[in-house]
Amino acid sequence: MTISGFISASARWSAEERPSFCAGADLTSGSRRRPGRLTRRSPPRRRPLRYDDGRMSAISKQVIEQIRSRCDIVEVIGESVPLQRAGASYKALCPFHKEKTPSFHVNPQRQMFYCFGCHAGGDVFRFVMLRENVDFYTALRMLAEKTGVRIQFEDERESGPDKSLLYRIQAEAAEFYHELLLGGQGAAAREYLKSRDLGDQAVRDFMIGYAPNAWDALLKWGGKKGYAAEALEAAGLVLRKSGASGDSGSSYDRFRNRVMFPICDEQGRVVGFSGRTLDDSDRSAKYVNTPDTALFHKSRILYALHRARQHILETREAIICEGQIDVIRCHLAGFRSAVAAQGTAFTEDHARLIRRYADGVVLVFDSDSAGMDATVRAAGVFLRAGLVVKASSVPAGEDPDSFIRKNGAEAFDAVLKSAVSPVAFHARMLARRENIRTESGLLRAARAVLELIANSPDSVQRARLLDEAAAELGVPKSALEDNLRALVSRRHTLQEPDWTNDGRTPGQTAGRETDIRPAEKDLCIHLVQAADFPAMVRLVTDHLPLSMIADRRCRLFIEAAREAARRKTDIQAALPSGEKADDSMSEFLAEILMSPPKAERRDGMLDRAVEEIILYLWRERLKAEKAELEKRLQAGGGTEEDEKKLCQLTHDIKALRSWEDGSLVIRMLMKP
Numbered sequence: 246m247t248i249s250g251f252i253s254a255s256a257r258w259s260a261e262e263r264p265s266f267c268a269g270a271d272l273t274s275g276s277r278r279r280p281g282r283l284t285r286r287s288p289p290r291r292r293p294l295r296y297d298d299g300r301m302s303a304i305s306k307q308v309i310e311q312i313r314s315r316c317d318i319v320e321v322i323g324e325s326v327p328l329q330r331a332g333a334s335y336k337a338l339c340p341f342h343k344e345k346t347p348s349f350h351v352n353p354q355r356q357m358f359y360c361f362g363c364h365a366g367g368d369v370f371r372f373v374m375l376r377e378n379v380d381f382y383t384a385l386r387m388l389a390e391k392t393g394v395r396i397q398f399e400d401e402r403e404s405g406p407d408k409s410l411l412y413r414i415q416a417e418a419a420e421f422y423h424e425l426l427l428g429g430q431g432a433a434a435r436e437y438l439k440s441r442d443l444g445d446q447a448v449r450d451f452m453i454g455y456a457p458n459a460w461d462a463l464l465k466w467g468g469k470k471g472y473a474a475e476a477l478e479a480a481g482l483v484l485r486k487s488g489a490s491g492d493s494g495s496s497y498d499r500f501r502n503r504v505m506f507p508i509c510d511e512q513g514r515v516v517g518f519s520g521r522t523l524d525d526s527d528r529s530a531k532y533v534n535t536p537d538t539a540l541f542h543k544s545r546i547l548y549a550l551h552r553a554r555q556h557i558l559e560t561r562e563a564i565i566c567e568g569q570i571d572v573i574r575c576h577l578a579g580f581r582s583a584v585a586a587q588g589t590a591f592t593e594d595h596a597r598l599i600r601r602y603a604d605g606v607v608l609v610f611d612s613d614s615a616g617m618d619a620t621v622r623a624a625g626v627f628l629r630a631g632l633v634v635k636a637s638s639v640p641a642g643e644d645p646d647s648f649i650r651k652n653g654a655e656a657f658d659a660v661l662k663s664a665v666s667p668v669a670f671h672a673r674m675l676a677r678r679e680n681i682r683t684e685s686g687l688l689r690a691a692r693a694v695l696e697l698i699a700n701s702p703d704s705v706q707r708a709r710l711l712d713e714a715a716a717e718l719g720v721p722k723s724a725l726e727d728n729l730r731a732l733v734s735r736r737h738t739l740q741e742p743d744w745t746n747d748g749r750t751p752g753q754t755a756g757r758e759t760d761i762r763p764a765e766k767d768l769c770i771h772l773v774q775a776a777d778f779p780a781m782v783r784l785v786t787d788h789l790p791l792s793m794i795a796d797r798r799c800r801l802f803i804e805a806a807r808e809a810a811r812r813k814t815d816i817q818a819a820l821p822s823g824e825k826a827d828d829s830m831s832e833f834l835a836e837i838l839m840s841p842p843k844a845e846r847r848d849g850m851l852d853r854a855v856e857e858i859i860l861y862l863w864r865e866r867l868k869a870e871k872a873e874l875e876k877r878l879q880a881g882g883g884t885e886e887d888e889k890k891l892c893q894l895t896h897d898i899k900a901l902r903s904w905e906d907g908s909l910v911i912r913m914l915m916k917p
């Protein structure tokens with residue numbers, strides 16, 4: 246920046262100041278924006294990512310740094326985002342918001358990225374977290390695998406076969422079954438799939454397989470691979486004969502003569518199977534699922550989520566079906582955000598999983614009476630999780646699979662578009678089942694609908710649903726209101742975890758702390774040079790108590806700058822990183838570290854710039870004090886002491902316009 250550039254920068258500070266009579270008490274709120282500056286685009290809809298869920302404590306900082314040092318951020322980001330070189334760094338169209346000119350920057354020196362458009366930013370772990378929508382632990386593991394760093398997690402040291410072995414067994418078993426389907430033995434299974442109109446693409450995309458009609462096909466395969474019967478049992482693939490001991494002669498295959506649908510976790514790793522029988526005269530179950538194992542927890546698995554999650558993220562809405570074939574059909578027809586529960590009703594865990602990707606769900610279950618009931622139950626679970634819920638249904642006698650096959654994608658799209666609120670869905674279903682024109686019928690229907698609404702933790706959502714209930718049932722809203730209030734208060738005495746709060750402690754701000762005072766931000770940008778300009782840091786230490794800094798991230802940055810000046814290291818080494826930095830901290834640090842310098846890198850220039858900021862922040866503080874005092878005096882409640890104080894403040898504020906006089910005032914004010 247040139248000298249004239251610097252002067253115009255400081256002139257902006259004075260332009261921002263207002264006469265004291267209108268200086269509000271916004272000293273600490275930091276809500277003022279620099280005039281003439283473009284207002285921020287609204288941030289992309291992103292949820293705070295979770296950083297530490299207890300697993301982190303098992304991984305040492307050393308391992309994290311080892312992984313970081315082996316990943317080049319340019320390389321990692323470059324794999325999914327086309328980067329263009331721009332001087333010493335790189336830029337690209339931001340992968341996190343829509344834009345036409347690149348504002349996404351990657352800095353190889355700092356190993357950081359930052360988008361000046363949507364303010365996404367951070368280190369390589371954070372990029373993976375945002376891009377893959379995973380937590381820190383998962384991002385760490387993904388990068389560890391990529392770089393070949395071996396990390397041992399606490400939960401892998403539990404007794405029994407270690408998890409990585411189970412993952413390997415599941416993946417290889419899926420291939421084993423898949424190849425059997427494609428081979429000579431798989432003819433009957435292929436015939437069945439053909440009858441369900443599931444062709445090559447479905448078989449390939451969903452890695453469908455075949456478990457032969459034998460008691461030991463998988464056991465023998467495992468034996469050849471060197472997998473002990475215990476390991477196969479822990480994977481849920483074989484069962485032990487009752488009373489038998491460990492050798493393989495006493496075990497048998499769980500899945501026999503079945504079409505096999507591998508079930509994957511969010512990352513696409515096979516964790517279990519669902520097997521559909523090929524013998525309809527068979528007295529065993531139509532579907533057999535992997536039991537709960539170290540990898541497979543049916544209450545936490547959504548079928549096809551690994552394929553759907555990117556699409557769900559884009560639309561912020563998930564299509565929820567009942568069966569896995571419905572899901573496969575949806576995906577084949579282009580409805581790629583479809584998922585289903587796996588052999589169980591929807592649980593709070595499922596809802597939480599969805600909520601990481603979506604703001605809302607559309608439920609499309611079977612059209613029979615059981616499917617309708619299941620829709621209403623699932624709607625309650627998703628409402629409780631704070632999601633926007635809509636429900637639709639295909640015509641009687643159909644499920645999404647058969648409907649799409651008969652009527653095509655466009656017709657199914659119309660079904661999705663015709664989805665209504667769960668209240669309307671429920672009320673209409675009840676109206677078909679009983680006569681709501683009778684008083685007792687109406688009372689039952691009203692009660693059932695209110696029970697559903699009471700699931701929502703959000704009073705705005707409840708109010709909107711109540712409007713609908715009143716309209717659907719033809720009852721005045723006021724009549725329903727009282728009953729709902731009673732239901733809600735009863736629910737709240739048995740309080741569920743607060744979904745709207747994302748696990749934060751009450752009172753903590755849930756939103757993004759974007760409105761930092763520009764002066765504080767500029768101060769931080771200057772302080773990036775702390776190690777090279779210790780005099781500047783001393784100025785801040787001597788003239789600016791941390792209590793005068795409104796933004797907590799800025800306070801932390803100043804402390805790091807002192808540390809950097811003392812140790813003569815780059816400030817980045819003194820800042821929190823990786824799992825230690827939360828969302829808003831990561832973004833703040835990326836923005837500060839990647840902003841171009843605001844003053845010339847010369848002792849004098851930086852010091853002058855910092856002095857300006859110090860004077861400004863003090864003036865702001867005294868002006869707020871003065872405004873407070875004037876208000877008291879105008880109200881007639883002031884004393885003679887107050888009059889004197891007012892005089893003093895007016896004088897001090899004037900003195901704070903130059904460093905010569907101002908620094909004396911500051912030293913006076915800072916005296917204990």
Ligand SMILES: [Zn+2]
Pocket residue numbers: 339340341342349360361362363364365
């Ligand atoms: Zn962006």
